[in-house]
Amino acid sequence: MGVHTFGSKLEFNPHVHMIVTMGGLNKQGEWEDYDYIPFKMLRIFWQNAVLKLLRRVLTPVQKREFQHLLQKAYPKNAEVFYVNAPKRSRTKITGLLQYIGRYMKRGPIALSRIKAYDGEIVAFIYHDKRTNQEKTLVMSVEEFILSLTRHIPDKDFKMIRHYGLYSRRIKALAKKIVIAFQEKVKKLLFNAKEMLKPKTWRERIVERFKQDPLKCSHCGNYYEFKGTVALKNGHLKVVYANDVQAHSCLKREIKRLEEETDKIEKEQIYQKTFKELRFNWESLQKSIEQRDRELYMFTMW
Numbered sequence: 001m002g003v004h005t006f007g008s009k010l011e012f013n014p015h016v017h018m019i020v021t022m023g024g025l026n027k028q029g030e031w032e033d034y035d036y037i038p039f040k041m042l043r044i045f046w047q048n049a050v051l052k053l054l055r056r057v058l059t060p061v062q063k064r065e066f067q068h069l070l071q072k073a074y075p076k077n078a079e080v081f082y083v084n085a086p087k088r089s090r091t092k093i094t095g096l097l098q099y100i101g102r103y104m105k106r107g108p109i110a111l112s113r114i115k116a117y118d119g120e121i122v123a124f125i126y127h128d129k130r131t132n133q134e135k136t137l138v139m140s141v142e143e144f145i146l147s148l149t150r151h152i153p154d155k156d157f158k159m160i161r162h163y164g165l166y167s168r169r170i171k172a173l174a175k176k177i178v179i180a181f182q183e184k185v186k187k188l189l190f191n192a193k194e195m196l197k198p199k200t201w202r203e204r205i206v207e208r209f210k211q212d213p214l215k216c217s218h219c220g221n222y223y224e225f226k227g228t229v230a231l232k233n234g235h236l237k238v239v240y241a242n243d244v245q246a247h248s249c250l251k252r253e254i255k256r257l258e259e260e261t262d263k264i265e266k267e268q269i270y271q272k273t274f275k276e277l278r279f280n281w282e283s284l285q286k287s288i289e290q291r292d293r294e295l296y297m298f299t300m301w
Contacts, residue, residue: 002104002160003153008126009137010108010147017100021165025177039083047073047081104160108151117141229254 007013023033051070058066109124115136116123122144128135139147153159165174205213214223227241227250236254241247 001163002100004104006108006151008129010144010151012150017104019097019100024164043081043083046083050081108148226250 001019002017003014004017005012005014020037022035023031026032051073054070055063113126114122114124116138119141121138121140123136123138125134125136127133162168165177167174199207202213205211212222215221216223225242226246228239229236229250230239231237236257238247238250238254241250
């Protein structure tokens with residue numbers, strides 16, 4: 001479940017995105033497939049949660065002032081507590097997860113949407129969902145900064161939360177449930193231990209691209225992190241090394257790269273000089289040949 005606070009125009013539009021399993025466990029511990037959420041019931045739960053939160057933060061004086069409005073919100077105003085729970089999406093699951101993942105992680109606006117900035121005003125494009133068209137919005141720098149900062153979450157506030165089988169608090173229980181479910185259907189879809197264990201970046205790349213990122217494609221040896229080298233004042237310097245041996249190895253590699261660079265630069269200078277001298281020599285030869293022909297023709301005349 002992820003909280004999303006902004007709309008395409010950077011307005012404050014708080015809403016929640018949820019990804020749920022297509023089924024669940026009943027009280028008897030049996031799995032039941034379920035690919036549809038009754039949005040009317042979900043809307044009532046959402047309504048109750050919001051109104052209870054409002055009651056919790058209101059002062060006694062405010063409660064007396066707004067009590068009649070809160071009471072009206074229960075029976076007459078349920079439609080404004082909007083919940084979109086469509087039937088099963090026809091989009092591929094992998095693509096859907098990637099889209100929602102980027103949607104939750106990205107900032108309120110991409111740099112590509114900003115079309116103009118002169119120090120006083122900012123102009124950016126947005127998608128108008130009512131007309132399904134791209135439009136341009138212009139605002140002052142102060143308004144633009146205010147529109148961005150209002151979407152910065154409070155310190156330690158969790159924008160993404162996990163519940164049910166995804167909750168970390170019941171990780172051990174979920175493992176037992178998954179193992180029992182696998183034994184019951186007699187078909188091991190996943191190894192429970194590996195499924196609950198978070199994969200490393202290396203394992204994810206191997207699974208996605210079928211290629212080990214730490215294995216050299218030329219010699220077959222495996223890469224191992226030994227240190228870091230960075231460019232400082234025009235020269236390569238060792239920034240970090242695991243040990244003395246790694247530091248010496250990085251120094252030798254820097255020396256080798258510098259020697260190769262010097263060799264390439266010298267070769268480029270040589271080729272450039274050779275071309276210039278060759279051009280001058282050919283021009284000189286042509287001049288001499290031209291002079292000899294003119295002298296010969298003059299003598300014959």
